[in-house]
Amino acid sequence: MKQLFCISAKKMLFCILGLCGFSLTLSANELVFDPLLTINNSQQGRQLVELYFQAENSPDNTFNTITSMNTSGVFDNxxxxxxVYxxxxxxxAVAKSDLDAASQSAEKLFEYGQSQQLDWILxxxxxxxxxxxxxxxxxxxxxxxxxxxxxxCESIHYERLLARALNTRGILHSRNLDYEASLSDYQKAISLLDESNQYHFLGRIYSNISVVYSRLKDWQNAIEYNQKAxxxxxKDDNISYELxxxxYSNASNLMLQVNDIAAATDFSHKSTVAARQSDNVQLIVxxxxxxxxxxxxxxxxxxxxPIILECLSLAHGAxxxxxxxxxxxxxxxxxxxxxxxxxxxEYANQLLLDFEDINNQDWLLKTHQxxxxxxQETAQYPEALAHLTTYYEGTQRQLFDKREKQIYELQVKFDAQLQDEKIALLTAENNLKAATLEKKELQEKLWVIVFSGLTIGIALLIHRYTSNKKRISTLRSTNKNLYIQSNKDPLTGLYNRRFVNNFVEHNITKTGVEYYSVLILDCDLFKKINDTHGHDAGxxxxxxxATRLQNRIRANDVLARWGGEEFLILLALESDELQQHILERFNQVIADTPVEYSGHSLKVTISIGATKPILSSELVQHWQHYLTLADSALYQAKSHGRNCAFIDGAIIEAS
Incomplete structure (x- = not known):
């Protein structure tokens, strides 16, 4: 694809075209590009910009106007x-739920970009x-x-479209339960927009952020971002029915979660009224x-x-x-x-295939549940246990694979709830089997007593006692193994996220340690190692x-694999000061010695985000907040060049 010139050449071209009003922001090395601002310096261009923004709410009028302009040759050459046409x-087409027409317009626009060899149209x-x-x-x-x-968009500094693309990628990440990546894309999109004149799109992004927090069960942040949206x-005079x-729909869901049924019902009614006024099938559904x-x-x-049946009758046109x-x-x-x-x-099993087909993990897990x-209700306990396990393991896998800033709340709730449900299912199944076995055993006992006498009966009782004793021993061993599997990372042998969350909630104030600092450590350029040398090398x-960090921590410190290539340390401190050399030793222990793998010496470094020392009691009350601070500090360390630590605004270079 042909890139859009250098700055001087581009300015000359637009002056030749009579478009010197082209809106750009120049610095030493970059140019900010936007075709809507480019055409806004002519009467016809301003009319097109106005049609661009009103198409969503007035599709028929917009279509008539733009067709007339096309017939008169406005778009020629x-x-x-x-x-923009x-x-x-x-x-x-989107406003009228005409998917085929929308796809055709998108394809024509893409083909036109190819024919003109212009990257921004592509x-x-x-x-x-x-x-x-x-x-x-x-x-x-x-x-x-x-x-x-x-x-x-990044190469040509087309920031308005870049923000739109990032917002879309954020939605896709959210559907795959990758909430950290989703929030990151939303934040990048916001940073590209000017709040003073882009209320419409900023509102969309804040609304999407609200959805992420609602999926994380963080109702306070979800409500806050929905209100901000x-x-x-x-503020926008042309707010669309879609928005x-x-x-209204998001507000209804959020009010339901905080148990304000009256407000939830009111917002739901407003959503339905706005949707029916739009005459847009997708919005009505x-x-x-x-x-x-x-x-x-x-x-x-x-x-x-009846509402669901109406929804289904219309959904095929969405x-x-x-x-x-x-x-x-x-x-x-x-x-x-x-x-x-x-x-x-029947419906639920069909949904498993459908959600698998569109790769929507959130709804797939709900269907398993x-x-x-x-x-369970129909006493098909093995099937119930299989789906419950899939639901539980699917949720847990997301926790381990993704660095989600606030997902731990979800995990804590699942631990007790799902274990209880598993035990209930197993108990019910075992009771059913026990009743059948009991009947059979009674019959066997009768025949044994009749034909074999008291001696054989006593021998059977002794055998049962021995078997039960062995089973109890086996169950104890199994419970111990389950505890290890639940609280230890299988690859590194370190504690996992579940252990840390339970430790903070239940045990941290019992350790006698007054202060802790929260450290999140991330292996730098880890994807490059996987891509170059393979996942075994990773x-x-x-x-x-893990081994090097384990050898460096002290008895009261807690080290865990936080997920992916990240580790977390709860660093025990005696005062409210965190010395620089303490963090430097973690950077050095990783960076000083390469990792040997299959004849290669792999240079490895880590970046560290740390909080200032926190009282143990304060950490329990605001665990989520301090995780976020540590994560933000990690981001700063990454931005500063990696192989360093960042504490609340202070960079510590790795020596």
């Missing part, structure tokens, strides 16, 4: 006008194709388009699902059923296939409540780092 056609086309793929549940294809668009969007529906989900949460199944699957999930819950277990099971409940590096 002007690449900017032509590109295709972009407006796409917005109109990036526009790729972004639209990526958004459409995401809406259709084709997450892998969507990632591919969006990643290509991001690379182009509303404040920004209401109104999103805001989304609003209906919000209304149905509110009723399902309150166990009002009979009221939810852009996003997730809509129909959510409605079917709701219908499965209704049938389960009605004890129609056959249909409930629902199936576990259905099978495992070798992680084990070597």
């Amino acid at each position: 002007n690449v900017f006008y032509t590109a 295709y972009r407006i056609l796409h917005n109109i 990036a526009e086309g790729l972004t639209l194709k990526g958004i459409l793929a995401a809406r259709q549940g084709e997450s892998k294809q969507a990632f591919d388009y969006i990643e290509q668009a991001i690379v182009i 509303a404040e920004l969007l209401l 109104l529906v999103v805001l 989304n609003a209906l699902w919000t209304e149905a989900e509110l009723l399902l949460q309150q166990q009002h199944m009979s009221q939810a059923e 852009l996003d296939p997730l809509a129909s699957k959510q409605c079917l999930y709701g219908l499965s819950e209704v049938r389960f409540s009605q004890k129609n277990y056959e249909q409930a099971t 629902l199936l576990a409940q259905i099978y 495992d070798e590096v992680l084990m070597a780092c």
